[in-house]
Ligand SMILES: Nc1ncnc2c1ncn2[C@@H]1O[C@H](COP(=O)(O)OP(=O)(O)O)[C@@H](O)[C@H]1O
């Protein structure tokens with residue numbers, strides 16, 4: 001039996017944190033789809049042609065810390081606007097979503113394009129300022145040199161690109177449950193997410 005949880009939202013809203021917690025709670029597999037676009041973005045920065053890079057992408061090697069750098073995030077949001085890049089990544093994501101035992105996928109278009117039939121959908125948001133603060137703290141802890149104003153500018157620029165593109169723009173699915181994490185602790189945000197998924201029939205596998 002498969003059960004898909006689709007989680008979308010803007011940069012650094014808490015999608016990954018909630019997705020990992022849901023995957024652990026329900027014993028589902030988790031796919032951070034942003035890593036697919038980050039991997040293609042990293043290839044672009046190395047001079048590769050992005051459509052060919054997306055078609056050649058292998059699932060392994062996606063956990064590299066280098067993919068978390070701000071320059072890679074920016075490149076990811078540029079290649080993510082290319083329809084052929086998105087098309088090349090669809091089959092892998094859909095197969096992951098339908099795996100036996102349940103799956104959590106987080107990204108920008110999971111509930112709208114990749115898995116419109118997902119059993120549970122969440123749209124995770126937070127104010128741009130708090131998202132930038134959280135991402136800045138995360139980057140600082142990793143020893144990445146940056147400043148809060150640059151991180152806020154990156155978050156805003158990516159949000160605009162992600163919401164403004166013609167192909168699979170970032171938006172909430174009509175049947176998504178919205179969770180605004182601006183004033184929520186991680187524990188409180190995860191508790192809301194677990195309750196929302198249970199309400200849609202999700203049970204630990
Ligand atoms: N509700 C929350 N309160 C405080 N910090 C949070 C909360 N949710 C996430 N974070 C932190 O914010 C940063 C970005 O969260 P993450 O889950 O990676 O976001 P996304 O996957 O949407 O980019 C991480 O350092 C994470 O620990």
Ligand SMILES: Nc1ccn([C@@H]2O[C@H](COP(=O)(O)OP(=O)(O)O)[C@@H](O)[C@H]2O)c(=O)n1
Nearest residue numbers: 011012033034037076077080107108109158
């Ligand atoms: N399903 C997805 C996931 C990511 N992306 C793109 O990939 C970029 C990086 O995504 P991410 O989820 O790793 O970014 P963060 O929210 O972690 O900052 C986004 O800004 C989007 O442009 C997308 O277009 N569709």
